[in-house]
Amino acid sequence: ANFRRVDEDFFDNLEEALIESDVGFEMAVSLSDQLREEVKLQNAKSQQEVTNVIIEKLVDIYEQQGKNEDNHIHLAATGPTVLLFVGVNGVGKTTTIGKMAAMYQRHGKKVLLAAADTFRAGATEQLQVWGKRDHVKVVTGPDQGDPAAVVFDAVKQAKDENYDVLFVDTAGRLQNKVNLMNELAKMKRIISREIETAPHEVLLVLDATTGQNALTQAKLFKESTDVTGIVLTKLDGTARGGIVLAIRNELHLPVKLVGLGEQVDDLQAFDASEFVYGLFKDLVKTND
């Protein structure tokens, strides 16, 4: 394609592609303006050049919001690492724990799981199935029991029995439910009380199919539990998860991992350039 064609329709389509990826309307307009400028500045001509400039610029914009930031999962220097999983209902918290636990187990860590979702039907059993698959132990409590008690037991076991990594699974909750958010904050306080440096990560699990509400989710979960990073799930579907750009922009929360399916190996480290390419790849294809 020649530059004229790229110049005229391309940026309108780009704006729509970004909106369609759920980055949000204002973000889409501001991004496509910045990208238009950049393409001009770099004097990119061919389709390939334009695509490259856009990817680089988008990655740049994404990364600017978190300079010097470490995108890895932080592990404790000594003693057990505690990873707390939070998020709204059905996003993939339990599944992500199942996948991650297998990964750490494979890397020779001694892994423990805490089934602190005592609320949802079958939640404990679900985590137990993952525990069995992964050959890791699961700490459970009675149905409808106090989830904080399960957390307390699990942290104690992790310390007493020298576990390397403890994954804490919590019940899904919508961010506008104040009582449930307080319950979550309480679980986090118990973890910190038992291990001063813990939790080492509070991972907010977001479903890539979620629209603008994910921003509110990030805001309110961050307020109540000091989220350290995001796991973006269900990217194997047709949704793009563009809202994480807005989350990055406003809340400076990085995506650390992405979920790409329901199987144990369907988890990957977040790759910013692959992600931003995904936001508008259809556009590039149809223009080929």
Add this chain to the structure above:
Amino acid sequence: MAFEGLTERLQNAMTKLRRKPTVSEADLRETMREIRLALLEADVNFKVVKDFVKQVRERASGAEVLKGLNPAQQIVKIVNEELTSTMGTEAVALNKSDKIPTVIMMAGLQGAGKTTTAGKLALKLKNEENARPMFIAADVYRPAAIDQLEQVAKSIDVPVFQLGTDVDPVEIVRQGMQQARDQHNDYVIIDTAGRLQIDEKLMGELVNIADLAKPDEILLVVDAMTGQNAVETAQGFNDQLELTGVILTKLDGDTRGGAALSIRAVTGKPIKFVGQGEKMTDLDVFHPDRMASRILGMGDMLTLIEKA
């Protein structure tokens, strides 16, 4: 929230518009820009927004302005009416078979709320019709899916037909249907595994289940927080399965729920119920007018307009 300013922005836009007997092009331009933004921020799919805006424009252009309203308010009134009518005007009840059992099949993406909603529907049928529903546990993939359904079922005292996870879901449904006929259950609710609409193998499985059980209802369960992609999901399921209706879940959150409009616009299928919580009693009939004002996020202004 991002749209808190919408009503104010509209009010501002309106003060600029002098009182006139009809809606002018300038009024329309100004107001429709804000409406378009409101719909996009509410997660209505951008193609659906485009069509919708065009439709409203045609109706609003040159429309007479009612007494007590200014042109912008008149446009919002039209938008609200169009939104409500696009979403179906009135509540639609469940289909019922002439002879028992009436078969209801749940379908949707992973984690949308199918299993929970299956439980809610069964309880509703029990309470309202004194029905004797039975579940068929056709999710053999998600870890502990059957445990979950059994616990849900136990809490509302409904039987579950299950054959564990080593039997093909189509076969499970075949045997389950037989048992329901033998035991004269008046409703069968089939809980299926979550799947992507692009997963050919699993979508094929759903088609086979539907061919066999001939459901009176194939309900697409959709998370109300879904973004732009709601269109693709709904279209994908509808093309392959011929849905009879939609259930929107997790409306107890603070999402504006624009997916409702997107889904309705692309499938034409009625939204029958909405999920408003995790408890078995948290299922309500769908009210298009309430959904419209939720999507628009202009509660105050709509009240004002209704009074006019």
